[in-house]
């Protein structure tokens with residue numbers, strides 16, 4: 341493992357050397373009150389500039405990213421982030437705009453936000469979009485606040501949200517954080533929401549149904565219109581988890597399916613970088629009846645100028661300082677313009693084609709729990725390999741030896757030993773064929789010599805951890 345930068349410290353090394361200022365030294369205690377003075381020396385590593393650069397560059401080389409290699413992490417949509425997105429985001433007018441700059445001096449930036457709101461509205465089939473939520477889960481949270489406020493204002497007491505058992509964990513979490521109880525609806529043997537089960541759960545306590553379509557098994561919900569009718573008849577709202585729109589863009593939309601609220605992940609479908617803790621964006625769109633509930637601000641155009649509208653009648657309020665992560669909006673807008681409407685349709689078609697290609701080529705080697713045509717991703721079970729001595733975690737670790745990021749594992753929870761594979765449309769046939777070859781080889785290795793496979797990863801910077809010792813004697817503190 342790489343040493344911490346503190347371990348590289350050598351007393352007396354310096355990154356920069358200041359020339360004498362000529363100003364007379366003064367003791368800090370003459371300038372600051374006693375309680376603000378440091379008792380001990382500040383513990384900082386002493387290094388040259390070159391030491392620091394080498395340290396961080398070498399650390400960064402241990403990172404795995406979509407710019408290095410194939411990254412089929414299901415549901416996370418690790419598609420290529422086109423570099424032109426960075427170029428536009430770095431244009432001086434966008435990169436140096438200040439959040440407090442008056443509207444009259446930021447018309448171009450406001451126009452971009454307005455155009456992005458419109459584009460996302462068209463793609464999702466929603467009447468109006470607010471850009472400010474900073475992530476998918478944050479969009480869900482804002483959406484659930486809207487559901488809550490809608491029923492409050494309409495004088496109805498509804499306390500429950502229905503969530504399918506295949507849903508992303510953020511769905512029930514967001515509902516819960518807004519004070520709702522969640523009820524799980526089961527999937528049937530075809531990986532679809534069980535309509536009969538759903539009927540039984542429907543009553544006047546239900547505020548909304550949260551659906552993901554395609555669901556997290558990568559399957560399109562065949563009964564989506566029936567589900568949406570059922571919710572409407574019951575007076576419930578329909579929430580659409582649109583984190584992964586890359587299977588349906590330009591082909592269908594949450595709006596066409598009758599939904600009221602959608603969040604989209606710009607860092608998935610719209611090719612902006614996945615944060616690594618950095619900025620993201622999870623804009624939400626709503627149908628006609630919820631326009632007045634959107635989080636503020638929404639960018640409007642009065643025929644002459646663009647402006648932030650903070651006075652939305654029943655708004656849930658602000659969910660983010662200022663208006664969200666602007667640099668991310670520039671990247672997503674660039675992507676949408678670069679693709680154009682035909683391009684976005686092609687994205688969906690290719691995402692679905694790539695996933696089905698992998699599924700068909702590998703289904704004789706890994707257990708495929710659901711046979712039907714998949715959308716942008718699919719789920720295998722590692723049950724066969726587990727019986728032979730290597731579970732899904734072992735397969736994931738072996739893949740790392742081939743410089744391939746493991747797929748999402750052990751999610752969704754309803755498939756045992758699950759591996760959720762999403763190639764995305766940005767990968768070529770050569771890359772997919774390489775992955776197919778490696779997955780077949782791993783299946784064969786497990787059949788022939790599972791003990792050997794269990795030694796992986798052999799090439800990663802962190803090798804296989806001793807899981808038993810880690811569980812028994814967890815070291816929860818790392819000292820510098």
Ligand SMILES: *Cc1c(COP(=O)(O)O)cnc(C)c1O
Nearest residue numbers: 415475476477478508510581583
């Ligand atoms: C990624 C994802 C989310 C959460 O999005 P974040 O931006 O990570 O908060 C929600 N639902 C689904 C289906 C997702 O794939």
